[in-house]
Amino acid sequence: MTTSRIGRTWHTVTLVVAVVALVLQLALILSGDNILDSTAAAGRLEQTRRYFSYFTIQSNFLVAVSMWLIVRDRTGTQLFRVVRLASLIGITVTGIVAAVALPPSPNYTTGSLVCDRLLHVVVPALAFVGWVAFGPRHRVTRQDLLPSLIWPVLWLAATLALGPFVGWYPYPFINVDQIGLGRTLVNCAVIAVLFLALGALALWADRRLSRERATMSA
Template sequence: MTQPYRPLALFAALLGGFGLALQLWFSIRMTEANGGTVLAGVWLFLGFYTILSNLLVVGVLSAAATGSRGPLGIFLTRPSVQTAAAMSIVIVSAIYNVMLRQLWSPSGWLLVADVIVHDAMPLLYLVYWWLAVPKGALRWSQALVWQSYPAGYFLYVLLRGAANGWYPYPFLDVRALGYLQVLLDAIGVLAAFIVVALLLVALGRWQARRRAPAVADIA
């Protein structure tokens, strides 16, 4: 990432971290109100794809903002990883706004946290991705490799649900829908992931081609 975009990465990382901290606080508070423990609240917090994807995005932005050159920082700032994070956060926003927003009505600081993780961070991260991430090396095949993350999450949800009967999203609720319908729902969502991934690769490669003549002219 070029130096001019580090303030953007830092701002977005701080905002995302604040939103996640609020979400964690509410998760613990609501769990305790229902007779659970702090650990149970943290475990609930880590059950949502929204949270895991925002954690990934904040990690990417933090590594970019600090110029981290450790193994984790190098991994998180790979263009392919940063684009996979863009794919995930776009799907987070799309599914929430199309399928889930109408299911509840948060208010106060809970609404603030909700807007940060579902609306503000996807938009900010896409702006960062467009401006700061080099995309010339993106390959079409990577769009399929990136699906290991949502596929892994799907397995994680099924294992958690089998253990305690809790599912984070209505379309993944095996108790209400059965395994066949949940599998069909997951395939539909995976198709959306693939479409978004391919679109990001296409946009990235197009941007890289447009920038190449400009760089050559300057040189």
């Protein structure tokens, strides 16, 4: 478990940064700002729906939820373990994809650029480093791995199913209209493998870090 004051402070800071970034981005959208140059022609209600449709937004939200549970010492249930693992996998994918395939738009306003960096860089870094350095440990099991993948799989399925009806996809690498169904399915398969690999890596790392901490405490 996380018992150090530094660890609790780290998780609290992560919670605050994630919440501030999420709220600020939503406020900017409601004030007429756009995201990835894709919302300018949409109505305010559609802009808001698209905001909640982004994997980045959902993964940051799960990070905030898991951080709140840790700060409140509510870490003893499978629900926490699943949410924690799902948030870790999701926010890591967010950071990796942002670094590899989603540079900031040159048309961003200052506010949107700040939110973009917070959501895609700062929160992923805080969440990942916090998990490695402060845990809590013994919170990743084989029984939690598949349940933690339900959310990203449902997100991907819902995004692809809804896309043809609304004429919009949140990311270019799953935009069927632009790259075709075949390329999209290949990208989805790559993403699925990445999800599974990160989950397995988290399982291995949690056990390894737990043993090292036990050895240091002995």
